[in-house]
Amino acid sequence: MSDTIAPEGTTAAGPKASLTPHTPLRRAVMLVNPLSGSVGPRAAGEAEAILADYDLEARVVVLEGDFDAAIAEAFAEEPDVIFVLAGDGTARSVASRAKPDGPMIAPLPGGTMNMLPKALYGTADWKDALRRALEEGEPQYVSGGEVGGEYFYCAAILGAPALWAPAREAIRTGKLRQAVGHARLALKRAFSGRLRFSLDGGRKRRAEALVLISPMISRALEEPVGLEAAAMDPLDAMQAFRLAATALFTDWRQDPSVSTQPARRIDAWARSRIPAVIDGETIRLKSEATVRFAPKAFRALTPKPPAAEDSV
Structure with a gap:
């Protein structure tokens, strides 16, 4: 039996589905x-x-x-x-x-x-x-955002709390011994040294962690004017646990240990290399790092307006 060649724009089962008229x-x-x-x-x-x-x-x-x-x-x-x-x-x-x-x-x-x-x-x-x-x-x-040549499009976490990410990943993949080792390191580093930072050349501040959220993900930014910079500064483990519970069940921005504002340039420094998580991946930054807002990082093929379902 010879092969059947369908007319252009159709399949053997019928006409092709319509592609987007927008591009x-x-x-x-x-x-x-x-x-x-x-x-x-x-x-x-x-x-x-x-x-x-x-x-x-x-x-x-x-x-x-x-x-x-x-x-x-x-x-x-x-x-x-x-x-x-x-x-x-x-x-x-x-x-x-x-x-x-x-x-x-x-x-x-x-x-x-x-x-x-x-x-x-x-x-x-x-x-x-x-x-x-x-x-x-x-x-x-x-x-x-961009930091150290690495780009992120959702969020970046700078500071000691980023050390918990490897422990979480090890648990997810069933590597319990590695998880314990990573957790011990995270506990050792927690509250041992504050991250120092400044936003858009402003005053120098300290925090336990700095979370930078893209406008696509942030509930607090209606326009892409910069990254939402959230400084998290729990004083001890009890406040840290409270902040975690707040993030799960309510708007974490209302927690008294959190302050947020938009920024286009974020300078951060610490006594040693800064642990960070960018879009879920753990990296180590230099002891001095600059995060820059990228208003046009890449072009996506997406319905307009974007769904923005998963926001923080």
Whole structure:
């Protein structure tokens, strides 16, 4: 039996689904990490089936081995959009590489926290987010921050509390011995030395931790005028536990040990290297670090207005 060739703009099953009228989409690459979060081994095949419904030249790449080489190859194809179904760190790396003048990026919910995908698409269902981007998306700049050459688009935590992140991750992956070691280090460092910082060249202040939240995620910022800088300064463990409970059940900004304001430049320094978590990834900054607001960090393919479901 000979193969049946469907007319242009159709499939053998019928006409193609309509692509977004807001921006030209001709070529796309989709990066899939089946080992990430809730992605799973069938995701690549499911993505190919969805993309086949549209009149679009699309290629699905399964990330394995050398992620950096696969990402570089995706950019070399000069697609109109790169979809990323992977962990939060991989999505951050792809967006950081794209910058404002690169291809549009669509970070689909495939990680653990999925804060940025939820804010952009209003769902934790990557298939729904993919279809919404294809059918309703348009280019929109996403703001964020940059520190030490690393970009973040949701939030950064500077200071000793960031040391708890490795313990949390070790528990999540079942590495209990490592979790205990990280927890002991975090306890040892907690309240042992305050972080010093200044906002937009203002007076020097001290805090136990400084949380910097992007306008996309922040409930306190209606316009992208800067990062929301939240200084958290519990005096002891009891206040720290109270602050944690406040963050879970009420608006944590109302806690008396928290002060917030927008800032475009944040200078921070400490006696030793500053522990930090940016979009869920733990890094170590130099003892002196500058965080800068990036009003146009990268272009996302997202429905307008963004969903902004996952805000803090």
